[in-house]
Amino acid sequence: MIAPHLLAEAAISALAKRGYEGVAIIDAQSQSNLRFANNNLTTNGLSYSITATVIAVSSANEPSIGISGGSAHDVDQIKLLVDEAIAGAATNPAAQDSAPLFTAHSSDWTTEAAITTMSDFAGFSPKLGEALNEARSSKRLLFGFAQQSFTTTYLATTAGARLRHVDPIATLEMTARTPSADASAWWGVGGANIGALDPALGANELTRRLLWSSRKLQLKPGRHEALLPPSAVADLMIYLMWSSGARDAVDGRSVFSAGIGGHRIGDRLTELPVTLYSEPQAGGIECAPFEITHASTDNSSVFDNGTALQRTNWIDGGVLASLYGSRFTEKETGIPVAPMIDNLILDGTGTKSLDEMVASTDDGLLLTCLWYIREVDPKTLLLTGLTRDGVYAVRNGEIVGVVSNFRFNESPVDLLARCTEIGESVRTLPRELSDYFTRAIMPTLRIPDFNFSSIAPGV
């Protein structure tokens, strides 16, 4: 097996020899995990693979492209992918998003890929074992998942770009349930190193929350004051960001459309001083500082591979500031290019912790997280979904018990407009979307009239 950066060099060389421009993306991925349920380990795994994506660009006046991706561990496999990509470029229609390729370099181009092994769990698994034993002796059931992954990306273009990025992800999610399954609580955390994540912290918080659940209360559906904790806010804000494509807005297909052909950049979305932004260098949630795009979509372009990413304010001081898009969508819509970035921060200048916001609540509900969130209406970005793993009743600043789960129907855009208080922003793991997005810093939001549409009796 040859080094990943040499696979990229081989692809670029083969493209150039055939008279094609293009991009090569080599993703060296390794992942290790432990999964547990009912206080026992259930599955585990270790995987390692190298995937190459070759994007061939024809040299015609109106270039066409072909994309071929697959497992690649030697130069012969790379050449096959190059052949397939060139065959695609030779027959595909002209690419509407064609643009000059990028040339940037990173100094660690030739550094080896980062990998994980099961030994990364050497310090973690005894702690997990203690948590499982403690749960057994306390007659609680623990469920969850712990993973460590590294994706090292090598991105090269025929124009000269040579860029490398290591994407480390570690997550730990734990759910505790009573043996009678009448109460459930969740805790999750994200980071870069599984050894730094402590199951004991989760187990302690889950114990506290199951105690909150020992008193069952009845509450009818309707509009109630709600504290949305950071994980729930993260899921809603990620949905908002993913729904903010520039071309979708101008085509009239999103909540950020305005009339025919217009968009809402510049519109005030909330009176609160809220800034929603992405920043590759944000402390603790660093992500790729250049664009990595394996296939063009409506709002992204393979020609933009290697674009340097910088802080992008999606909402600035309560005003819609950016819609994501490519150089092509900028040309089509006039909206400045703003590539998607793999982290998200909501800053409302709040300073109160979640516990402090509970303490200042007279009569409301504290949610744990949201689940099965789906778009109902793109025009308003109305989303439906469920509360999950504990909706706690708050009276006079104290948690007094647990109510049922509810289905909700809400738009994150409307929630920002109706929010009356914003807490401090903290690192959080989005419960629903952590398969795709783990880096978020979010506050707790106080919503005076959250729409709990119906009771969801499931626990």
Add this chain to the structure above:
Amino acid sequence: MNHLIDESFVSLPLQRLGQSAIERAQTLGATYAAFRIERIKSLHLGMRDAILVTSANQEDFGMSLRVLLDGTWGFAAIGELSQKNALLIADQAIEAATISRPLTGDFVELQSEPIYRESQYVSSYEIDPWQINDREKSDLLTVWSGQLLNHAIVDHVEAQALFVKECTYYQDSFGTSTTQQRIRLHPSFTAYAVSESGMESMRTIAPPVGRGYEYLTGAHWDWAAELAELPELLVERTKAKSVQANTYDLVIHPSNLWLTIHESIGHATELDRALGYEAAYAGTSFATFDKLGTLQYGSKLMNVTGDRDVEHGLATVGWDHEGVAAQSWNLVRDGILVGYQLDRQMASQKGFLRSNGCAFADSSMHVPVQRMANVSLAPKPDGGDTNDLIGDVEDGLYVVGDKSWSIDMQRFNFQFTAQRFYRIKNGKLGEMVKDAAYTSTTTDFWGSMKDVGGRQTWELQGAFNCGKAQPGQIAPVSHGAPSARFERVRVLNTVEEAGR
């Protein structure tokens, strides 16, 4: 049509690598070892306003080994096929099991299954999509998108087509070795109308299928008719009144009912969920094991099967990823819960005589888990057609095509929208309405099923992307459904729900 498995796959050193990995694992103490090589080719074509935006060929390839050591699972996978790596993944799978052993008090045993030596399966299709060049495929989407754009009402058109060819080699320490090839595709078109008052859309209801390229060129689905109708439906949508929130009788077409079956029956009858294995992620099930044989799931008209052998089904295989042969079985009989979807571990654990073959992994990089079979609602033997069902409704809605969906983690509370809702008054189909979502609790909903259409209304629908497990996996699955009539289901107005 009888096809052969691709020579480029069967010519790989499948058996030799499998034997090496399995023998190494057995030498290190494994009591069971299962080796897989998977090659999954996919092509995604995406068009916007008749212009090709996305054209990406991708191949997922690699080999894996799953072992049982002292009753504990271990799994390892790698992308590069070589003798050295076959031994490496055996060592790594044993290491994973060794690290895991102190974390479990369970001792996994597998239910027995006949041995299938050097067996092959190829799914049912006529034309391998990889024998058609990509330009021909995208040109077809361009022409059809252009036809839609020619209508005055249509401002934008989105077209998507996904093609998949999956080759799988499986070998285990019991002696089973199988090689399989499956093909599936999913084309769809959405037309948009934009005005000062907002946007409306209408999507095709053609299902994803386990067929070949012939499906896209008109065999087995009348694309010309559906695409010709789409602009007219969009005109209706733009003129439609907002629905009055209320309870209504519903007649639901298979193009919508399949998704309700998937969410409220398919997932709820997965035994791993009922036993809590997915409690931290996909969720559990209200249909817990103690209710098997007694739970009144729905009305007496409700008969639901699981299968992995229906022709053109997306979950249809020859053998699952534990070497269990494809079968069909009952899940709900006369409204009572009578079965679950199983793998070999759970079959042994809960005393079933045999697994019904629901182990699946979406890639060689992932461990097999219990995934959904084709789960289908049976038609009524002497049932009428959809118009007969509509004829029995005084005040209701006719529901066609899936759109938005959501259900809770115990598969109880759900909410679905549709491509189109029509009013029914006094047995007659009326105008289209909009902004509707139907919501209910699973057992209430299926208990309210008062009539079921006949075989002539039955369609096989489905999805490519059912999600489950950690690390996350997707699975393709089909659901057969007739049209059916439900009494007094709560319907929301989504504009009111948005507080506007």
